Amino acid sequence: MVTILLDVLADSVMNRSEIADIFCTAISSGNAPVLFEDFVSEQTTWIVVSGTDPSNSERRFLGIHGLDRVARFCHEGLKIAAGEMTGCVMKGDCLFAFGKLRVGNFVEELATETGFAANLVWHGLQIASAQVRIMWPLPAVDADSE
Secondary structure, three states: OHHHHHHHHHHHHHHHHHHHHHHHHHHHHOOOOHHHHHOEEEEEEEEEEEOOOHHHOEEEEEHHHHHHHHHHHHHHHOOEEEEEEEEEEEEOOEEEEEEEEEEOOOOOOOOEEEEEEEEEEEEOOEEEEEEEEEOOOOOOOOHHHO
16 A cells, blocks of 8 residues: 555656656747646746846746746747756655756857756646746846736
């Protein structure tokens, strides 16, 4: 009985870390995979925070459509060209992921590497909120980022 419970918990941890890895890929590719629909509600809050510019520090998005907008904002607005999750830590209902992002244009070889940290808070089997702190300034606020 205990072994079965531990196996279920191990699968749960593995799945959450895999989801965090896919989330990191989404913000660098500009595409939120359809599989997120199973893990995101319309009340899920997504926040992108600049770790370098406190005067223009965050953008908020809501729900599954908000996740798609976060992915587009990071890829198109911040010019994130690639990303890699280098680690994650789970504590209770929180998953902390961190890694590297390439910002810029690979074609012109003008890309810069910077860091990110993400905090995904789970409520049961769904992501309740996520905050991504990117060590890069955010572009000026526009109507689409509300």
